[in-house]
Structure formats: C-alpha cells, structure tokens
Amino acid sequence: MSKRAGSYILPAVLAIALHLAVALLGWINLPWGEDEPDTRSVVQATLVSTQTRTDKAQQVDEQQAANQTQPDPAPEPDNPPREEAPSDLEQAVIDQASDMADKRREQAREEAREEERAAARRREKEAEEAAQKQREAEEKREAEKQREQEERRKREEEAKRKAEEKRQQEQARKEREAEKKRKAEEQRRKEEEARQEREAEKERQRQAAEEAARKKREAEEKRKREEAEAAMQRELEGERQAAAAKAEQAEEAANHFKSIVKAAVEQAWRIPPRANDSMTAKISVRLGPSGEVLATTVANSSGDGGFDRSAVQAVEAAAPFTELRDIAPEQQPALRRFNLLFTPGEVR
Amino acid sequence: MKMPENLPLRSAYLAHAAVALALVLFASMARADDLTIEITRGSDSATPIGVVPFQGSDSLSGDVARIVQDDLARSGYFDPLARDAMFARPHSADDVAFGDWRSLDVRYLLVGRREQNADGNAIRYDLLDVSGGRPILQESITVGSDHLRGAAHRISDAVFEAITDIRGAFSTRIAYVTAQGVGDNIDYGLYVADADGHNSQSVLTSNEPILSPAWSPDGKKLAYVSFENERPSIYVQQVSSGERIRLTDFDGINGAPAWSPDGRRMAMSLSRDGQPEIYLMNLADREIQRLTHNASIDTEPSWAPDGRSLVFTSDRSGGPQLYRYSLDSGQAERLTFTGQYNARGRIGPYSEQVFMVHRSKQGYQVARQDLESGRLVVLSDSTQDESPSIAPNGTMLLFATQQGGKGVLSAVSVDGRASFRLPAASGDVREPAWSPFPSSGR
Structure with a gap:
C-alpha cells in the first residue's frame, strides 16, 4: 500500500506544483493585463507632446513613461501620479512652447495659440474628461470601494448579525434546548415520580396483596398447626388420660393404702407424755409382700428416744398391712417402702 | 413453607418425648422419694x-x-x-x-x-x-x-x-413431815420413805413444828427448819446416821433452806434485817450474802438446775408472785403473771418449766408454767395443794393436799394425765420433798 501511495506522491506533487505555477502566473499576469490601458493613455499623452515638444519634452516623456511604467505594479495606486503628471506635463509643454515661440512666435502664435487653446481646450476637455473619468473612476472606485466596504460592512454586519442571530439563535436554541431539556427533565422527573409513585403504589399493592396472602397463608398455617396441635393434643390427651387413668388408679390405690396405713398407725400410736408439738420423727418402713413389716428404721430422730420408740412401736403394732395384697401387683413394690412422719398434732 | 408443616410434627414428637420423659421422671422420682405418710393423731392414753x-x-x-x-x-x-x-x-x-x-x-x-x-x-x-x-x-x-x-x-x-428413754425415779425417796395430835399436844415427825410411800422411816420427831425439808444434792442429808428452840433454826441432818448440825440461828425467821446443785451453798430466807429476804450461805464457812433488798417479803428460794439463778416468792407486787433472781446480774425478774397468787416455785430438771402453787377459782392448786411461753396449766384437781416437789426425772410432781380434813401426799404427772395418792401415813402429812437420784446410781 505504501508502495502504491509512494507511486502517487510524485504525480500529486507535480500536479500541485503545476497548479501553483498556474496560480502564480495568473497572479503575475493580472497587473500586466491591466497595464495595457494605462500604457495606452501614457502613449496618447506622449503622442501629443511629440508633436510640439523638444528633446527635453521627449526626455520628460521618457522620464514620464519611465515614471509611469515604474510604479505600475499596482494598477490602482498608478492613478494619482497620473493625475499630477498632467499638471507637470502641462507646465513643461508651456515652457517648451514659449521657448519655441521666440522663433516662430509670430508665426505660430496665433495658430499656436489657437491650437494651444484648442489643445488647451482639448486638453482641458480631455483632462476634464480624464479627470471626469478619473473622478468617475475614482468615484466609481470610491463607490465601488464604498460599496465594497459597505458590502463588506454589510456582509460583516450581516455576518455579525447572522453570527449574532446565529448566536442568539444558538442561545435561544440552547435556551430552548435547555428549557426543553429542563422541561424534559421535569417531565422525566415527573414521569419518574409518577412512575415511582405508581411503582410505590404498585409495590404497596403488591405488599398489601402479599401481606394479605401472607396473613391468609399464616392463618391457614396457624389453622393447620392448631389442627395438628389439637390432633396431637387429643392424641396426647388420650395418652395422658390413659396415663392419668393409670396414674389415678395407682394413686387411688396408693391413697387408699396410705389412708389405711395412716389410720392404723394413728390408732396404734400412744403419744408419750413428754412429747410436744415440736417433735417430729421420720420412720422408714419396708413391708413384705403380705404387708408385714420387714424393717423399721428411724430415718430422722425426734431427739427423744421415747418418742422415736413410740413411733416405731405404733407402726409395728399397726402391722401387718394386709391390704397391700388387694393392690395390683405392679403397684405393690412402690407401696412396700414408705416413710411415716410422726408429729403430735392431735391427741385422741 | 416446609417448616410450618414440620413444626407441629416436630413439636408433637417433642411433646411425646416430654410426656415419656415426665413419666420416666415421675416413676424414678416416686422410686427415689418414697411415699410419706403423716401421722398427726395418736392416743395420749398410757x-x-x-x-x-x-x-x-x-x-x-x-x-x-x-x-x-x-x-x-x-x-x-x-x-x-x-x-x-x-x-x-x-x-x-x-x-x-x-x-x-x-x-x-x-x-x-x-x-x-x-x-x-x-x-x-x-x-x-x-x-x-x-x-x-x-x-x-x-x-x-x-x-x-x-x-x-x-x-x-x-x-x-x-x-x-x-x-x-427417761431415767426412772422409782428408786428415789421422799421426805415429809407429819403432825399428830391435837391442841398443844402435837407431835411432829420428819420421815423418809420410798418414792411409792412405802418403807417409811422416821428421821426426827419433835414437839415443835418441823418445816421445809430439803434434800442435799447427793441425797444423803436433809436440811429442815425446826422450832425446837422456840424459834426457827435451819438444821442439816445425815439421813442414815441421824447426825445433825444447826446451820443458822439468826434473829427472826430462819426458813426455806435450799441446797445449791453443787451442794456448796444454801439459799434461805432470813428476816434478821427486818422482813424476810433471800440470803445465800457458803456452807464451808457459813458466810451469808443477802441477795434481795426489798421492802416486801422474799422467801421460798429454789435453785435452777444450772445453779445460776433462783426462783423465789415475793409480794413486792402486792400479792405473792414468783421471781427469778439471776446470780450473774444480781437482778430479779417476775415470772408469773397469771392470777393473784403464785408461790413455792420449783424449776423442773430440764429448766423448761416452773411448778408452783397457784390460786385459781377452785382454790390452791399445783400448776405448771412453761418458762418460754409463760403459759400456766393447772395440774391437780384438788383445792388445797401445797409444797410441790418434782421427781428428779421431771415426770411427776409430789405435793401435799387435804383429804378428809387431813393432809395427804398426792402425785401428778407433769402433764397432768396421771395422779395418785400415796399410801396414807398416820397423821397430817405435809411438806413433801422428792429426793435427787441416788448419787451412787450413776
């Protein structure tokens, strides 16, 4: 690719160079092209003087031509020297004419005068025309310049105005855009708010719905749980009742046996005279299968040997507790070992 | 969502387990803690x-x-x-x-x-x-x-x-005073007998009154008040030999001798300084020390078992009441507040009770007062009781009372359940004193 690019470089350079050359030529060519009329006008003036002038005038002409050609490069600035030039030229012609008049004054005076006057008139006219033309040109140029300036100014103003307009437009556009943007923003915000509101509402509704669903679910769960619980309770109750019935039965039997033992022992207990309310003796009793006393031991002494003995004696006197045999065999073991707490509360 | 379904199920298991556990615990508890039956009633019969x-x-x-x-x-x-x-x-x-x-x-x-x-x-x-x-x-x-x-x-x-579990007091003895005869011809006798009243022996006879026999702590001597020399004196006599000494001969009343539990001192009532006051005599040197200082009558001293205080009768509050004098503090405090008349106090061997003659609506009766509660209980059903004396084991109270116009000895259990009359001795029997346990016994 670079190779191909490289192959284009040379033609491109050549083309650019060519263009530049053309452009340069064109630019250089321009003054020359415009020089033509000036040269022609100078030539005219020279022609006028050639007819009446001397070497000096010729020199002046040449000088003038030289002067004229020399400041040529700029066609526009050429004009003022040309305006003055006629004046200098006029003087020179006058001077030269007066010199020659010495010789042919008389001869030529009239004609010269006439001619001079005609010439002067012609020159005057020409000068006037030239001046007119010059003025016109000048005016035109001035006007042109003015116009151009005006145009430029206008253009500039226009441009400025346009720029301003554009700026304003831009500003307005920007403002509009800003406004639009703001409005859009506002709108968006409102929309966002509305959306959020809607969403919040939706969320609320969703939550409410969820809450309701949850409550319902919980209620349902609770109901189920309660049902399960109730079922379990019923089951437990059944078990409990069975156990309770059994326990109750056992307890009833135990209580019955207890009451028998209590009554019998209380019947048998002879409270010693020295006993008082503060005395308490705990007697542990072990019964045989038929309710006979296998062993009695003083578990907690009252501190009074006679009192303890009376308690032990009461148990032994009340024994055997044959009612034990009426109790279900599985309950008997629990009842074959008990404590008796002797406290003299009541005296028969 | 699975939990709620599982929850009742799980709690059901737990509940079953709890019930089972409770049953096991109950069973084990029942086994561990035996049945206890409270016996609160009984007979007070013998x-x-x-x-x-x-x-x-x-x-x-x-x-x-x-x-x-x-x-x-x-x-x-x-x-x-x-x-x-x-x-x-x-x-x-x-x-x-x-x-x-x-x-x-x-x-x-x-x-x-x-x-x-x-x-x-x-x-x-x-x-x-x-x-x-x-x-x-x-x-x-x-x-x-x-x-x-x-x-x-x-x-x-x-x-x-x-x-x-109480030491028997059947081998102990009693002392008492008899009076026989009428008018000026009265013979007084001091006797010692078995606790059941049998086997009585004369210790002293006199034409003048004999009062207030008191046993020495070893049960070998008796102190008593005799008027044999016209006015009262305290004598101390060896029971077995009859040998005796006159311990006091102060002016006025020399009365109510009471041996201290250690046998070294004797409390008595003397009126040598005016009205009767409680004195303490050191038996070794017969030095006396006045304990009470009062304008009223203080008499009938009796030792607490620990020997640190004395109960005595005083009318300082108007009528006779029992007071307790502390040898430690030298102060006396009133013990009895029930009724207008409480005299002849005797503290029981367990220091829980004081026995006395209490005048009730029925008359003069032996009574017991719980020292802690202050509750007073009348023990006898007779009405002219006097001179209570406690058995050394604290189970019985011996006292004199009137029966058929003459003095007899009677006994009542300290709970008032049982009572009996001692066999009649001849004459008017008064002033019984229950001996201590025989010193050789334990």
Whole structure:
C-alpha cells in the first residue's frame, strides 16, 4: 500500500506544483493585463507632446513613461501620479512652447495659440474628461470601494448579525434546548415520580396483596398447626388420660393404702407424755409382700428416744398391712417402702 | 413453607418425648422419694404393758412383779394389763407367744424369774417389745431378801428407761413431815420413805413444828427448819446416821433452806434485817450474802438446775408472785403473771418449766408454767395443794393436799394425765420433798 501511495506522491506533487505555477502566473499576469490601458493613455499623452515638444519634452516623456511604467505594479495606486503628471506635463509643454515661440512666435502664435487653446481646450476637455473619468473612476472606485466596504460592512454586519442571530439563535436554541431539556427533565422527573409513585403504589399493592396472602397463608398455617396441635393434643390427651387413668388408679390405690396405713398407725400410736408439738420423727418402713413389716428404721430422730420408740412401736403394732395384697401387683413394690412422719398434732 | 408443616410434627414428637420423659421422671422420682405418710393423731392414753408375775416370787416376802407394775402404773406412762386378763404367764422370752399378747394390744411384756447366782438371790427379767416381737432388755439383778422392794424399783427404773428413754425415779425417796395430835399436844415427825410411800422411816420427831425439808444434792442429808428452840433454826441432818448440825440461828425467821446443785451453798430466807429476804450461805464457812433488798417479803428460794439463778416468792407486787433472781446480774425478774397468787416455785430438771402453787377459782392448786411461753396449766384437781416437789426425772410432781380434813401426799404427772395418792401415813402429812437420784446410781 505504501508502495502504491509512494507511486502517487510524485504525480500529486507535480500536479500541485503545476497548479501553483498556474496560480502564480495568473497572479503575475493580472497587473500586466491591466497595464495595457494605462500604457495606452501614457502613449496618447506622449503622442501629443511629440508633436510640439523638444528633446527635453521627449526626455520628460521618457522620464514620464519611465515614471509611469515604474510604479505600475499596482494598477490602482498608478492613478494619482497620473493625475499630477498632467499638471507637470502641462507646465513643461508651456515652457517648451514659449521657448519655441521666440522663433516662430509670430508665426505660430496665433495658430499656436489657437491650437494651444484648442489643445488647451482639448486638453482641458480631455483632462476634464480624464479627470471626469478619473473622478468617475475614482468615484466609481470610491463607490465601488464604498460599496465594497459597505458590502463588506454589510456582509460583516450581516455576518455579525447572522453570527449574532446565529448566536442568539444558538442561545435561544440552547435556551430552548435547555428549557426543553429542563422541561424534559421535569417531565422525566415527573414521569419518574409518577412512575415511582405508581411503582410505590404498585409495590404497596403488591405488599398489601402479599401481606394479605401472607396473613391468609399464616392463618391457614396457624389453622393447620392448631389442627395438628389439637390432633396431637387429643392424641396426647388420650395418652395422658390413659396415663392419668393409670396414674389415678395407682394413686387411688396408693391413697387408699396410705389412708389405711395412716389410720392404723394413728390408732396404734400412744403419744408419750413428754412429747410436744415440736417433735417430729421420720420412720422408714419396708413391708413384705403380705404387708408385714420387714424393717423399721428411724430415718430422722425426734431427739427423744421415747418418742422415736413410740413411733416405731405404733407402726409395728399397726402391722401387718394386709391390704397391700388387694393392690395390683405392679403397684405393690412402690407401696412396700414408705416413710411415716410422726408429729403430735392431735391427741385422741 | 416446609417448616410450618414440620413444626407441629416436630413439636408433637417433642411433646411425646416430654410426656415419656415426665413419666420416666415421675416413676424414678416416686422410686427415689418414697411415699410419706403423716401421722398427726395418736392416743395420749398410757402404753399397755403386761407385767407377768415372776416365777418364784411367791417365796419372797413380796410380789416383785406387783411392785414393778404399781410403779409403772403410777408413772402415768403405762397401763399395765390386769393379771386375770393374761392368757399365759411366761417367765422368759423363749416362752412368749407374741401373737397372744398382740391380740391383747399389749405393747410390752415383762417376764422374770427368781434365780440363784454367785451372789445369792437374783432376779432375771426380760423386757419384750410385743409389737416388734423382740426383747429389749434382759438383765439379772442381785437382791437380798430384805431389799426386795428396792430390787423391784430398780427393775421399774430399768424398764421405764428402756421404753421411754427417761431415767426412772422409782428408786428415789421422799421426805415429809407429819403432825399428830391435837391442841398443844402435837407431835411432829420428819420421815423418809420410798418414792411409792412405802418403807417409811422416821428421821426426827419433835414437839415443835418441823418445816421445809430439803434434800442435799447427793441425797444423803436433809436440811429442815425446826422450832425446837422456840424459834426457827435451819438444821442439816445425815439421813442414815441421824447426825445433825444447826446451820443458822439468826434473829427472826430462819426458813426455806435450799441446797445449791453443787451442794456448796444454801439459799434461805432470813428476816434478821427486818422482813424476810433471800440470803445465800457458803456452807464451808457459813458466810451469808443477802441477795434481795426489798421492802416486801422474799422467801421460798429454789435453785435452777444450772445453779445460776433462783426462783423465789415475793409480794413486792402486792400479792405473792414468783421471781427469778439471776446470780450473774444480781437482778430479779417476775415470772408469773397469771392470777393473784403464785408461790413455792420449783424449776423442773430440764429448766423448761416452773411448778408452783397457784390460786385459781377452785382454790390452791399445783400448776405448771412453761418458762418460754409463760403459759400456766393447772395440774391437780384438788383445792388445797401445797409444797410441790418434782421427781428428779421431771415426770411427776409430789405435793401435799387435804383429804378428809387431813393432809395427804398426792402425785401428778407433769402433764397432768396421771395422779395418785400415796399410801396414807398416820397423821397430817405435809411438806413433801422428792429426793435427787441416788448419787451412787450413776
């Protein structure tokens, strides 16, 4: 690719160079092209003087031509020297004419005068025309310049105005855009708010719905749980009742046996005279299968040997507790070992 | 969402487990903590006991079993079975059919027999627990034929203590004063007898009044007030020998001697400084120390068992009331507040109670006051009681009272359940004093 690019470089350079050359030529060519009329006008003036002038005038002409050609490069600035030039030229012609008049004054005076006057008139006219033309040109140029300036100014103003307009437009556009943007923003915000509101509402509704669903679910769960619980309770109750019935039965039997033992022992207990309310003796009793006393031991002494003995004696006197045999065999073991707490509360 | 379904299920398992656990615990608890039955009622009637006549006692000059039976009955603790209610008369534990005695609701059974041992005559006896079907006491005591009653009282003491855990006081003695005659011809006598009133012996006779006999702590001497020299003096006499000394001869009243528990001092009432006051005499040097300083009468001192305080009677509040003087503080405090008359205070051997003569609506009665609660209980149903004296084991109260216009001795158990009259001595009997335990006994 670079190779191909490289192959284009040379033609491109050549083309650019060519263009530049053309452009340069064109630019250089321009003054020359415009020089033509000036040269022609100078030539005219020279022609006028050639007819009446001397070497000096010729020199002046040449000088003038030289002067004229020399400041040529700029066609526009050429004009003022040309305006003055006629004046200098006029003087020179006058001077030269007066010199020659010495010789042919008389001869030529009239004609010269006439001619001079005609010439002067012609020159005057020409000068006037030239001046007119010059003025016109000048005016035109001035006007042109003015116009151009005006145009430029206008253009500039226009441009400025346009720029301003554009700026304003831009500003307005920007403002509009800003406004639009703001409005859009506002709108968006409102929309966002509305959306959020809607969403919040939706969320609320969703939550409410969820809450309701949850409550319902919980209620349902609770109901189920309660049902399960109730079922379990019923089951437990059944078990409990069975156990309770059994326990109750056992307890009833135990209580019955207890009451028998209590009554019998209380019947048998002879409270010693020295006993008082503060005395308490705990007697542990072990019964045989038929309710006979296998062993009695003083578990907690009252501190009074006679009192303890009376308690032990009461148990032994009340024994055997044959009612034990009426109790279900599985309950008997629990009842074959008990404590008796002797406290003299009541005296028969 | 799975949990709620599982939850009841799980709790059900838990609940089942809890029930099971509770049952197990209950069962184990029931096993660990035995059934306890509270016995709060009982009979205050005396314990039935069978005292079977001893084998061979006929040959002796007395019925040992009868003496024992009477001793036990008087104590108020026992209700001996009548002899004619006995199915059998065993003499040793081997012969006893417990069932028979159980059927008679006899709790204890005493059987005995005469035997010869190396020291001569002896009595072997067995005390049996009828309810438990086992012997409690099996002993043999040597006895001279002339000390049969004493042997019987020793058996009573042993039986009583074996069952009640209280030392028997059947072998102790009593002292009392008698008055015989009328008008100016009255003979006064100081006697000592067995605790059952038997076997009385004269210690002193006099034409003048004898008052306030008091035993020395060793039970070998008696202090008393005699008017034999026209005015009262305190004498101390050796019971066995009759040897005596006059301890005091102060002006005025010399009365109410009371030996301190250690036997070294004697409290008394003297009016040498005016009205009667409580004094303390050191028996070694007879130095006296006045304890009370009061414008009223202070008399009848009695020692607390610990020897650190004295109870006495004073009318400083108007009528006679009991006060307690502390030897530690030198201060007296009033003890009795029930009724207008409380006198002759005696503190029981366990320091829990004070006994006294209390004037009630019925009259003068022996009474007991709980020292802690201050509650006063009348013990006797007689109305002219005086001079209460407590058995050394604290179970009985001996006092004098009137019966048929003359003074007799009576006894009541300290709980008031049992009472009995001592055998009538001749004349008017007053001022009994129960001896301490014999010093050789323990």
